Amino acid sequence: MTVTLADVAARARVSPATVSRVLNGNYPVAASTRERVLRAVDDLDYVLNGPASSLAAATSDLVGILVNDIADPFFGIMAGAAQTEIGGPGDGSGRAGGEKLAVVCNTGGSPERELTYLTLLQRQRAAAVVLTGGAVEDPVHQAAVSAKLAKLADAGTRVVLCGRPPLPDGEAVVAALAFDNRGGGRRLTEHLLSLGHRRIGYVAGPLERTTTRHRLEGHRDAMRAAGLLGGGTGAAGRPTDGYDEERLTVHGPYDRRSGYDATLELLRREPEVTAIVAANDTVALGACAAVRDRGLRIPEDISVAGFDDLPFSVDAVPALTTVRLPLFEAGARAGRLAMGKENPPPGGIATIAAELMVRGSTAPPRA
Amino acid sequence: MTVTLADVAARARVSPATVSRVLNGNYPVAASTRERVLRAVDDLDYVLNGPASSLAAATSDLVGILVNDIADPFFGIMAGAAQTEIGGPGDGSGRAGGEKLAVVCNTGGSPERELTYLTLLQRQRAAAVVLTGGAVEDPVHQAAVSAKLAKLADAGTRVVLCGRPPLPDGEAVVAALAFDNRGGGRRLTEHLLSLGHRRIGYVAGPLERTTTRHRLEGHRDAMRAAGLLGGGTGAAGRPTDGYDEERLTVHGPYDRRSGYDATLELLRREPEVTAIVAANDTVALGACAAVRDRGLRIPEDISVAGFDDLPFSVDAVPALTTVRLPLFEAGARAGRLAMGKENPPPGGIATIAAELMVRGSTAPPRA
């Protein structure tokens, strides 16, 4: 029923070996023969059997891209960029070639699913794996992931991290591209402080994620430097204005709903808040909605800021002050790294800068 | 170097056949034996060789989900939903099982890439394929896709369409879930008409996509029924108010930028426009920005409406009037259909209703 290499060979009056060679194009085949084979392939509408080929050659053309939430453009943009560098028919040469099957796997932020996907990709002998986005900080899980990645690397799979901090023992990966979440978070809060804000609420992401922690640390670094945080690290031991960081921080998932709820909670805890920093733009949107529903204006009554600079952020009203992450560029670079089309950065680690984007949603607090 | 089935068998003192059967769990194996095997698997850290397994069994556990734009939540939501029904470890039973590798492939809206991915999935003997979103209407390409899908179906791959109209010769697919784009578009414009709008601009999607055409047709159906369109089909041959449909329609990609540019163009062509309907919410956001940049207020000066009801639409200011598509539900259903967990609708075709969501961005035109 299904056409095999042997069928093609028979029709082209050559041996299966020859057909294989013209298809893979890494062995001299006379032009006339090649043509005959190609015609037979076309005539019979032959499609290579991937599993058989992978088995025999001990490699496959699968490349996995793991994302935490496929419905979130943050990941979509990175994954799409990576895929353009990896995937398909872009090599011009029509006929086969470096054609890889770039696929994205949605972990939904679950460590188990992450591991499952990694195992599944390992099963398939994937050519490369790209992990995007923040990691979960649970040490047990982290160890499991590290071990898995090491095994993948052992088996010849190229592993690259994109928007995720390097592994503790970073040897297993080709490269790690990490965003400067901490620096971005710091600069964002510094901006708010320079506008004169002092009571700043923070709507953080899920507790155990690296992204969450780094952004929050950046925020607190800035607050501390301004002498606004407990712990007496403030300049000259200045009094900390009487409020503690816990009270002005609320954690929740990276979604709109969480931003809404958390902001309401923040406003309840501390009605005097003059600015709210959100864990990311999506959350910020929810925060904006909550602020408005409470009858407050942005930025006159309350400033709101986000993180990531997703495409819709510039269209918010007022446009969202945020921190831009070059998601597309990072994803593309990760894709190239995964394909071996680009040399890894020195030490395998690169930090990607985050740029403060000041827009209309932040302004000085009311006198 | 790598551990094979035979190694496990040796360690468990059974034959490879038995190990295979334990792993696949479709043949009676004594409990004690099973346990011994399982322990050996663990001890050796054995990972099945996917290609070998697929080759021997002539099936694989790959399920492909094709999307037009992975950075667009419209697709992300559907893909994510499908993936939850297909993917991983959700079956509770820890150990193996109906574990499929659900992967999403980003065609970027390019017909060639779509075909390439289909071929790649065919190579891998994918267990199922889900195609999401509108199709390109070029007959050559459509024929090619149909042929490819037929071949996939022949080879035992389950094909389901989600948010895409049925194939002309719909026999090749398990099921087609189509959105009622036309009806949604019609109701949206009827809403605007009922508010009193007469000069309505339309920012359409790319010309050759079914989604674009259906939504636009819905819009024009409504306009025509109101006697506002050329062609004299209007009730009682009423004069068509002197403007033609082409002038008030601008095509462009499904992105924010296109919405912005097209709206400026529309405003230039016809300054008297009182409402703008966008091809989708993302485009609508761009349209809003353009309207504002021209110094006009929404909805007092101009009403704006979108389509899809993506999560951010409710947070726009004012909240966007749009048409809700149950993306998550549709994606999940497609996933179940692909897995054979749900019976196809009668005739293999289901139309999914689109619900009008009236919000703040539309209002009666100024007197």
Next chain:
DNA sequence: TACCGTATAGAAAGCGCTTGCTACGGCTGT
């Protein structure tokens, strides 16, 4: 003419797994 290098094609041995069929105890039924 004899010899050898080069270019091209074929033979065949697997790659690691699945599965139809066979084999072998121990039980039940008579």
Next chain:
DNA sequence: ACAGCCGTAGCAAGCGCTTTCTATACGGTA
């Protein structure tokens, strides 16, 4: 006590391809 079964396990034949090694043919050189 014997035939016939049921429940398990093993044997061995591939699945369709890649690749090493070998064979052939041709042309040029000595």
